[in-house]
Amino acid sequence: MSLLDVRDLQVDFGRRHIPAVRGVNFSLDAGQRLGVIGESGSGKTVTALAVMGLLPENAHVAGSVVLDGQQIVGLAERGLARLRGNTVSMVFQEPMTALDPTMRVGRQVAEVLRLHQGAESGPARERVVAMLAEVGLSDADRIADAYPHQLSGGQRQRVVLAMALINSPSLVICDEPTTALDVTVQALVLAKLDEVLDASGAACLFISHDLAVVSQVCDQVLVMLDGRIVESGTVEKLFTAPEHPYTRGLVATARLDLTVPGQRLPTVDDFYAGGDHG
């Protein structure tokens, strides 16, 4: 049985039931890494939040999301809270604002431990510092005592990563984890993510609009467009033989090594001008 099984997931918002996700099916085995690609508004973040049970109150969810044998859709808040941070954890896009500005980051990481394992503060501190070192923060002891505003974006995202990994969850959801970072830091954080995921054996649902980033971390990829999955397969297959015109557009824009100097850069619209997109 797979770790995560999403069947006919549908999400819409508000009284007018504006659809965001329209019938999504996929599954994820333990330790597997699945990338979800799509532009903003394609429903990839909504899908991730549905797996976390973290959708806003005005969302209507239908279908089935089974995580580790447990149905998430319709599960009460208490049951969801027990899973979050323990079985499934999430790394968000904005490292600058994802941490509580009034609390030392070490305490924030320790909180994840204490919340699910009731660890005492002594050993918790040691484990926090070890975890911070593991995600690549040198001088982890000092950083544990720092407030978020004293850290750089890359350092903060590593702290968030440490929070997501410290309870050894079976699934880590990363929602554009490196988009807000500058390119050099992005590469370092991705390499570290790859490494710690390998070490912990956790599965990963990796959301991005950037095919190049996804191909660094994932083996399998889903392409989402307007709330539907339009294509899925291995990263190689997507790069070599994209089927859907939208995917062809994505691949073309990601393969800048194939562009001819002086020529106009390819855009997705050259390949796919579907639906409500100009």
Next chain:
Amino acid sequence: MQLALRLARRAGVFLVSLLGASLLIFLVTNALPGDVAQVLLGTDATPEALAELRAQLGLDQPLAVRYLQWLGGLIVGDFGSSHLNGQPVLGLLAPRLAVTLWLVLFGVLGSLLIAVPAGMVAALKRRSWPGFTISAAAQVGMAIPVFWGGIMLVLVFAVWLHWLPANGYVPLLRDPAQWASHLVLPALTLAGVQAAVLIRYVRSAFLEVLNEDYYRTARAIGWTPMRALLRHGMRNAAISLVTVLGLQVSSVLVGAIVVESVFTLPGLGTLLITAVGQRDLLVVQGTVMFLVLAVLLISALVDLSYLLIDPRQRTAGGAR
């Protein structure tokens, strides 16, 4: 270093405001029509007798001289004496200050005890009936005048139920139980009215937190919504709430003055109202000066409290 500079600047602002306030208070009280000589001698006094009394009280001196005399006294802690009965103003103020302080202290604490939990629930349950009920109750509460609220409480708890005294005051040291029972209704009146105003601010401060990324992070690591708010929302919301509290101080004091007259508490408010009626200017000036001092002190404390609440306000070097 930067911190020291900030503290010094704050102290400077405090002193300048105090000086400005003293000038303003002096000018406004002296612009009041009528004077204490008229009050003392009655309406049928001869102009000669009035002039003689004014000279005796020093009221015939030019304004500037009288201001400087008063200010000089203030600096060395001498608030002058009542024109009416010769009692030193400070001696009149001290026992009454205690009454007002207790009232304001319990009123503010009470309003926080009501408004913080209520505002949190109003924010968290904004789409369901508990949220609606609290917001509606706060709106109604804001429309209730302080004096009417006080009278209603007296009616219910003193007149009908006989649980608490309707008015008067007993000093803490004489009889603590009596002291407490006399303070319950006045403090509750003040707290209720303030809470109605505060709930809206608390609600919007927590609504802001609900939209913050760190709140979503807190939910994502396994806090339930209420616990995430308590754990990570309280301190962040406090940053904006403290500002509001600082701004509310003057309205709390005004409320306290009204509450004192409703419950006939011998506080600063009743002293002030009597002294204005009798044109006992030095008492009026002294009392208002004390109230201004309280407001300025509290707003200075508010400024400093940011340093405690928000680590970003401390400078980068000194934060560890």
